[in-house]
Amino acid sequence: AQKVTQAQTEISVVEKEDVTLDCVYETRDTTYYLFWYKQPPSGELVFLIRRNSFDEQNEISGRYSWNFQKSTSSFNFTITASQVVDSAVYFCALSDYTSGTYKYIFGTGTRLKVLA
Amino acid sequence: NAGVTQTPKFRVLKTGQSMTLLCAQDMNHEYMYWYRQDPGMGLRLIHYSVGEGTTAKGEVPDGYNVSRLKKQNFLLGLESAAPSQTSVYFCASSYTFGSGTRLTVV
Numbered sequence: 001a002q003k004v005t006q007a008q009t010e011i012s013v014v015e016k017e018d019v020t021l022d023c024v025y026e027t028r029d030t031t032y033y034l035f036w037y038k039q040p041p042s043g044e045l046v047f048l049i050r051r052n053s054f055d056e057q058n059e060i061s062g063r064y065s066w067n068f069q070k071s072t073s074s075f076n077f078t079i080t081a082s083q084v085v086d087s088a089v090y091f092c093a094l095s096d097y098t099s100g101t102y103k104y105i106f107g108t109g110t111r112l113k114v115l116a
Numbered sequence: 117n118a119g120v121t122q123t124p125k126f127r128v129l130k131t132g133q134s135m136t137l138l139c140a141q142d143m144n145h146e147y148m149y150w151y152r153q154d155p156g157m158g159l160r161l162i163h164y165s166v167g168e169g170t171t172a173k174g175e176v177p178d179g180y181n182v183s184r185l186k187k188q189n190f191l192l193g194l195e196s197a198a199p200s201q202t203s204v205y206f207c208a209s210s211y212t213f214g215s216g217t218r219l220t221v222v
Contacts, residue, residue, distance in 0.1 A: 035211060045206060045213040091158065095211070101166055102147055103174070104211065108158040 002027050004094050006107035013082050014115050021077045021110045023092030029053075032096035034068065034075045039089040039109070051075065082114045118142055122207050122214035129197040129221045137192040137217050139207030147210050148190040149174075150182060152203040159206065165190055197221045 003026040013019045025034065036048040049059065051068055059066045063080045079086050089109045095102050121140045129135055141148065146167045151159040151174075161174030165184040179201060181193045190209075194201060202221045207214040 043204065044215045047212060050211060103161060103164065106158040108156065
């Protein structure tokens with residue numbers, strides 16, 4: 001069965017620290033997609049990245065970087081030099097075709113608090 | 117380019133009342149989804165659609181109905197609202213989300 005685990009419920013860091021949010025997934029499909037979303041206090045879900053299972057290259061976008069490792073079924077997200085505006089709940093999600101249609105399975109989220 | 121538009125943004129219902137949440141997308145996506153978000157539980161799939169005229173049940177479909185008469189619109193209905201349906205509802209078109217509807221049932 002598909003599953004996404006975000007073991008870190010809440011993380012607090014001081015501004016300018018680096019922080020890594022962990023995501024571990026389970027799927028029997030060989031083709032799947034992984035996502036990260038940010039949910040700031042205002043409540044909307046902001047798409048950050050989509051990665052397909054055949055692309056294991058790490059990705060960097062500004063202060064954000066993602067480490068995809070199929071060997072450990074992990075898709076971790078690192079924020080470098082964190083800022084107060086990074087405070088939010090971050091969700092990892094998996095989409096595959098196991099059930100014959102594309103569905104998205106979400107982790108329970110990690111609340112990140114960046115303290116000034 | 118609006119992306120995914122959800123209406124309304126907020127609503128308070130009395131137990132037993134009915135309402136419809138509207139989701140509209142302009143990205144020509146086939147797949148659309150309705151989720152609910154409750155504290156500590158992430159997002160749970162209510163219903164989804166793989167194309168115009170099709171709907172299917174998700175993880176928590178009881179108490180909800182949906183329709184997809186036009187490709188760009190996906191409606192979520194509550195026929196007889198219950199306090200357990202107090203939640204934040206999100207529509208998604210593929211992996212793009214609307215801004216959410218905060219529903220309170222009293």
